[in-house]
Amino acid sequence: MSGIYIHIPFCKQACHYCDFHFSTSMGKKEAMVAALRKELLLRKDEFKGEVVETIYLGGGTPSVLELHEIRSIIDAVYADYKVAEAPEITLEANPxxxxxxxxxxxxxxxxxxxxxxxxxxxxxxxxxxxxxxxASEAENCIREATAYFDNISIDLIYGVPDMTNERWKHNIDKALSFGVPHISSYALTVEPRTALANFIERGIVKNVDDEAAQAHFHLLVDTLQAAGFEHYELSNFGKPGYFSKNNTAYWQQKKYLGIGPSAHSFDGVRRAWNISNNPKYIKAIGSGELPMETETLSVTDRYNEYVMTGLRTIWGVSMERIASDFGERYRNYALRQAEKHVGENLLYFKGDVLLTTKKGKFLADGIAADLFMVNLS
Structure with a gap:
């Protein structure tokens, strides 16, 4: 399985918490769409022999594109790549x-x-x-979308300053009332050099409260699981049959191609990323050049990525796979590092697979970092 991610680097306005690459100027939108199509053509040999099972238009805000622009990008994938008979094609959209x-x-x-x-x-x-x-647009768009689409995911943010448990529960219940089969939910994070970070530093907005965010997380997990959702990744919940195929492939280290400024690619051994500058990206692609940097991951890098992504999911981290893919010493190291967390009821073994407990889920990233190998190449 392989997928193609296409980054649409435009937004109507800048969210205060966002540090993704985007522009609020739409002046180069037409040129960007042409560049995305051309990059797909320039890189088709990287996917020779691959079958594309997922196409994901992310951003930014892909829904700012006109329908003919969205179609033209998807058509370019079909023209230059072998696409599965029934691929998952996702469009990120704002209400x-x-x-x-x-x-x-x-x-x-x-x-x-x-x-x-x-x-x-x-x-x-x-x-x-x-x-x-x-808020009215939020409700109206879901109501309309569910009339025409079966496969819908919505994003919710918790840990917002002054958000009580009651208000957070209302958000979850409201989302469930529309019958959507997938919910992605993230803790509000203060990223450097964002407007939110500036407001907090100046005392305009309260800082985020980690304890409140953790309480919101556990309320989210309990409510969604009671409603029939599977908590298949730290921030993602899906009804059976509605897991995101695109994101699941990423967490399972499948091959993917990243198209557009700032987009990342991965082929199992090498990682590449495009320049995060719209004019420079458009100019380079127009000249037939790929404005990207590439790195070859060491065995240690690949082990660390497997641990990081695996502990966030219901599939966990297989000791057998660590031994076969990275070596017995990595397996032994992982077992030693995991002992403390197993003793603290943050991790547990199911057969040879290491998983986070309910208590450990919210701390998954920090636990994974403790299992990372640093000095072994």
């Missing part, structure tokens, strides 16, 4: 872009999965985040 007319049009396009950035159903949260939509 303010999803008019009834656009949803209807998208439902007749190759797009078969929507990932909608709701974040909250409360006006004060949306204003704090500087989202482009309001």
């Amino acid at each position: 303010d872009d999803l008019s009834t007319e656009k949803i209807k049009a998208l439902s007749k396009s190759p797009v078969n999965r929507l990932s909608i950035g709701i974040q909250s159903f409360f006006e004060e949260d949306l204003k704090l985040m500087n989202r482009a939509h309001n």
Whole structure:
């Protein structure tokens, strides 16, 4: 299985917490779409013999594109690559872009999965985040989308300053009321050089509270699991049959191609990333050049990535796979490092597979870091 990720680097406005690569100027949108199509052509040999099973338009905000632009990008994938008979084709979208007319049009396009950035159903949260939509648009777009799409995911953010458990529970219950089969939920994170970081430093906004975020996380897990969702990755919950195929492939170290400025690619051994500059990206691609950097991952790098992604998922970290893919000494190291966390009821073994306990899930990234190998090449 392999996938193609296409980064659409445009947004109507900058969310205060976001540190992804994007531009709020749409002046180069047409040139960018042409460049994305050309990069797909330039890199088709990298996927020779591969069958593309997922196409994911992320960003940024892909829904700012016109329908003919979205279609042209997807058409370029079909023209230059071998695509599976029924691929998962996801479009990230914001509620303010999803008019009834656009949803209807998208439902007749190759797009078969929507990932909608709701974040909250409360006006004060949306204003704090500087989202482009309001609470009414959030509800209306989901109501309309569920009439035309079966496979829908929505994003919610917890750990927002002054968000009580009651208000967070209301957000979860509201999301469940629409019957969507997938929810992605993330703790509000203060990234350096973002507006949110600046506001907190100046005392305009309260800092995030880790204990409150952890309480929100456990409330989220308990509520969604009671509603029939499987907690298949730290931030992702799906009804059976509705796990994100694109993201699952990433967590299982499958091959993927990243198209567009700032997009990352991975072939199992090498990682590559494009320049995070729209004009320079467009100019380079127009000249037939690939504006990317590449690194070959060491055995230690690949072991660390496997541990990091595996502990976030229901598939865990297999000791047998560590031994076969990276070597017996890595397996022994992982076992030694895991002992303390098993004793603290943060990790447990199911056969030879190491998994996080309910108590350990929220701490998965920190636990994984403790299992990382640093000095062995």
